[in-house]
Amino acid sequence: MLVLALGPGRLLAQVEGDRGIVPVASTSDIQINDIEVNTTGATALEARDKGWLEAARTAWKKAGGPSMDDGSIQGMVSAIVIQREQIGPRRYIATLSVVFDRARAGQYVGGANGGRKHSAPLLVIPVLYSGGVAQVYEVKGPWQKAWAEFRAGNSPIDYVRPVGANGDSLVITAGQPGRRSRAWWRNVLDQFGAADVVTPEARLERQWPGGPVRGTFTARYGPDNVFLGSFTLTAKDEAGLPKMLAEAVVRLDQIYGQALAEGRLKVDTSLNVRGQIDPGIAALIAAGQSPDPALVPSAKPSTTPSDGASAAASLTPAPVQAETRTFTVQFSSPDAASVDAAMGAVRSAPGVKGASTTSLAMGGTSVMRVTYEGDLDTLAAALRSRGWKVSVGANALSIKR
Numbered sequence: 001m002l003v004l005a006l007g008p009g010r011l012l013a014q015v016e017g018d019r020g021i022v023p024v025a026s027t028s029d030i031q032i033n034d035i036e037v038n039t040t041g042a043t044a045l046e047a048r049d050k051g052w053l054e055a056a057r058t059a060w061k062k063a064g065g066p067s068m069d070d071g072s073i074q075g076m077v078s079a080i081v082i083q084r085e086q087i088g089p090r091r092y093i094a095t096l097s098v099v100f101d102r103a104r105a106g107q108y109v110g111g112a113n114g115g116r117k118h119s120a121p122l123l124v125i126p127v128l129y130s131g132g133v134a135q136v137y138e139v140k141g142p143w144q145k146a147w148a149e150f151r152a153g154n155s156p157i158d159y160v161r162p163v164g165a166n167g168d169s170l171v172i173t174a175g176q177p178g179r180r181s182r183a184w185w186r187n188v189l190d191q192f193g194a195a196d197v198v199t200p201e202a203r204l205e206r207q208w209p210g211g212p213v214r215g216t217f218t219a220r221y222g223p224d225n226v227f228l229g230s231f232t233l234t235a236k237d238e239a240g241l242p243k244m245l246a247e248a249v250v251r252l253d254q255i256y257g258q259a260l261a262e263g264r265l266k267v268d269t270s271l272n273v274r275g276q277i278d279p280g281i282a283a284l285i286a287a288g289q290s291p292d293p294a295l296v297p298s299a300k301p302s303t304t305p306s307d308g309a310s311a312a313a314s315l316t317p318a319p320v321q322a323e324t325r326t327f328t329v330q331f332s333s334p335d336a337a338s339v340d341a342a343m344g345a346v347r348s349a350p351g352v353k354g355a356s357t358t359s360l361a362m363g364g365t366s367v368m369r370v371t372y373e374g375d376l377d378t379l380a381a382a383l384r385s386r387g388w389k390v391s392v393g394a395n396a397l398s399i400k401r
Contacts, residue, residue, distance in 0.1 A: 020165025021140060021148040030100040030109060031151050032059035033246070034083070038093050047092035052080050059098035063109045076105040083243065095243075099151075119260050120267050123160045123194035127174050129203040134174035137164035143202045146245035156257045157265075160194040171360050177225045181336045182270050183343060185223045187357045189271065196222060196267045200252045202245065213241050217248045219255040222268050229255040324353060324373045328396040333366040342399065346370055349382040 035055045041047035053070060060073045078101040085094035100109070128135050128143035135141055144164055152159050162168045171188055177199045179185070189197065199220040206213050213235040219228040231251060235244040259265040331342040339360070346355045351373040359367040372379050376397065380390045383399055391398040 020137070020163045020168070021145055022163055023148040023161040024151055030063060030102055030105055030154075031081075031097055032062050032100075033097045034243070035059050035062070035096045035098060036094070037096065038091075040091050042090065044087050044089055044092065047090055048087065048094075051092040051094055052096070055080065055094075055096045056098050060100075063100065063105075065105070065108045076100050083246075084239075119157045119256075119265055120195035121158045121160050121193060123162075123172075123189055123192050123197045125172055125177060125197060125199045127177065127199060127201045129201070136172055136174050136176075137162070137169040138173075140164075142241060142245055146242070146249050147200070149246070150249045150253070152253070155253050156260055157198070157253060159198075160192050162192060167359060177220065179336050180223060181340055182223065183340045184336045186271055187339075187343075187360070190356070196271065198256060199225060200249070202248065204241075210237060212236055213238065213244070215244055215248060217252060219252050219259075221256070221259065221265060223271060224268075228259050228264070324371060325375070327370050327372055327376055327379065328358075329355075329368050329370050330365050330396065330398045331368070332400050333360065333364065339366065342366075343368065345383065345386050345388065346399075349379065349386070351378065351382070 035058050037051040037054050037058075039047050039050040039054060041050055053074070056073050056077050057070060060068070060076075065073075077098060079099040081097035081099065083095040083097055085092070085096075124147060125136060126143045126147045128141050137144060147159075147161060150159075162172060171191060176188070177197075185197070189195065201218040201220060203216040203218075204213055205215075215233050215235070216230065217233065218230040220226060221228055231248075233244050233248055235241050256265060329342075329346060331338075333339050333342070339357070343355060343357070346352060346368065349372075353371040353373060355368050355370045357366060357368045370379070376392060376395065380392050380397055383390050383397070388399045388401065
């Protein structure tokens with residue numbers, strides 16, 4: 001009962017804080033990056049307007065568009081993304097990205113991905129190693145930010161990019177790619193609607209404070225963390241780190257795209273094996289092994305009456321089907337094996353129609369939602385018969401070995 005009372009507070013302490021970056025929309029618009037401008041004007045606002053106009057003109061030329069007046073080009077610009085800028089009283093220096101609306105600009109410039117093969121939805125786990133520490137969503141990191149800002153509309157990869165807020169930091173950690181349990185991976189992927197996983201890794205090494213930053217980037221894929229490719233980039237200083245990371249994301253996307261084209265980025269079929277026995281078969285097996293006579297079907301033949309009228313009256317009525325209810329079950333989860341054991345025990349209990357995790361907390365207490373045909377006390381008795389210590393609460397159980 002104490003675990004049930006303290007569980008929500010413990011979980012809240014692990015997810016509170018400022019974290020999470022919302023990914024940009026994955027549209028198929030045409031984006032041209034790294035456009036540098038240096039303009040002047042009578043005011044700071046006029047200098048900036050001139051800079052943005054020049055950036056659109058330069059980006060249109062870089063995209064391979066035909067010669068057009070500035071008004072026509074501006075009519076196809078859907079957004080200006082500021083990578084870096086310096087604003088003075090009469091001067092504007094910036095590095096910009098220009099986004100053209102494909103519906104209007106697609107007839108003039110190429111880059112359409114129509115007809116290309118697309119991947120299944122793949123969960124992105126951007127692992128960053130920096131200063132000897134591995135992180136994913138524990139804090140707002142530059143590697144997460146680079147992936148959140150990546151416009152994946154032109155990519156053949158269907159990326160599923162979590163925000164990283166709330167419980168995301170509990171479910172997806174730097175240790176997750178090292179786990180091999182398919183049941184564990186299936187639970188994680190189901191929470192984000194993904195079919196498989198990609199793990200882009202970034203390892204940053206700083207030569208000295210304020211000096212060059214060397215990054216080693218690796219593309220990995222699947223529950224077995226399969227190596228697909230690696231490369232190294234260097235930024236002159238911390239100010240150049242965001243640009244280096246953005247370039248790394250583009251190159252990693254190319255590696256994943258190439259692997260897809262070569263047939264190496266297939267969904268791991270073992271992820272579809274959920275390890276759950278059909279509830280009907282599980283109930284029959286459990287009934288045959290259970291010491292509880294109430295769970296064992298009676299072997300006595302029915303008595304046959306002498307006449308038809310009395311026979312109809314003495315027929316045994318069909319058993320009334322128990323009501324299906326939903327309960328919460330809390331269980332200790334020090335590692336992946338303990339999660340598999342708890343899920344397997346609950347799913348194999350007679351009367352259980354389904355069980356899925358609603359909260360995973362490694363090293364703490366996790367929570368599952370169980371759909372059960374019967375009442376809470378019967379479910380508790382079934383779990384006790386399997387060697388679990390069960391505490392009964394208000395529409396909830398707490399189980400442990």
